[in-house]
Amino acid sequence: MAQSFALSRAQRPLSGHAIRQTIAVLVALAIAVVAGRVLQAQVEGDRGIAPVTSSIDIDVGGIEVDVRGDSAEEAREAGWxxxxxxxxxxxxxxxxPDSQLESLVSAVVIEQERIGPRRYIATLGVIFDRARAGRYLGGNAQRTQSAPMLLLPVTLSGGSAMVYQQRNPWQRVWAEYQAGSSRINxxxxxxxxGDSLMLTYGQTTRRSRLWWRNILDQFGAADVLVPIARLEYQYPGGPVKGYFTARYGPDSEFLDSFTLTAKNDQDLPQMLAQAVTRFDDIFEAALADGKLRPNPTLNVGGEGADPVLQRLIEIGRAAQAQERAQRAAAAAGETGEGTSPTPTPTPTAAVVSSYVVQFASPDAGTIDATLAAVRATAGVRGAATSSIAIGGTSVMSVSYGGSLSDLAGALRARGFTVTQGSNALAISR
Known part of the structure; x- marks a missing residue:
């Protein structure tokens, strides 16, 4: 006898539409997991090297000594x-005298040494206490520092360019450099x-002031220094030739260059440390010559000022003008002039409002050009981006002395195609 079985709803086979929905959900979850791992991998890894705390003491390095003595210990003391x-x-x-000189020394840094039974050969660094040694050095110990300079040490080797993407010897020597006695801040x-994603070799070739301002503001710097080290390995285990170039500023302006050679990989850190000292001398010389000044085009100025602050400034100027007019009228009355002075009209401060303006931003150059054109529009008191989307639609906040319709008309006069909304505009060319 045939038996019939009724399938429950959970046991019924899935329809084609339900299967497609399930597959789509699984694919979306897989993409989200992979994307999360990729983004996490971009900022993870063994790449961060914290810089040492800069001492204010006076550091003198690269001192070579070759001394003999009756014993290894005596030779070492004589070398120090x-x-x-x-x-x-x-x-x-x-x-x-040596006894007085020793009282000025805070520490002796051993850069490299070889100790024999009666001979001591070494490269040393001596750190003098600034408080005690400053009175003997006079003006050499007290010098003004530069503005804060963001450091981007670039390594070019094997066809690749690297800054902070992974740990490297060039980054390490700059992190370990005692910059307290330098005039460069x-x-x-x-x-x-996120430093490794933001501070790249490509950033050094950008000219957009908007990009540079955003980066410098995050690190509290006024300008940028770019010491470039191009390393060429002659053969495995052989000499390493270093070509070093000093550049600065958003336009990557050339300062100086030099060449050093290390005998092998073991001598590479010593060569790079010597290069850092040379770079510091180059930057200090540029500062003394007046070259190492913060680029004025990096200053935001009043272009993105708060509309409330602009309004207060306008009110203050109007009040000052009214007081001057009243004083002039009072002075004319005291002189006894028969004719009444012509009243000076009180200037009326324009009401400054802030409006949202959307614009297409396919690249950084378009953002800069659009900002410049909007800022040059009559009646615009300031314009600053509030959201940037390269390849999409960016948003700027515009301070304008007038209504939204007046702003739309002024932008049309500048050659923009303007679409007006309730409290926002969309512009294009």
């Missing part, structure tokens, strides 16, 4: 004393997190 004398001479200090990012 000779390094202190050489370091003091580099600073231009007066002649002092270095702003050294660690390279961790």
């Amino acid at each position: 004393r000779e390094a202190q004398r050489k370091g003091w001479a580099k600073l231009g200090g007066p002649s002092l 270095y702003v050294r990012p660690s390279g961790a997190g």
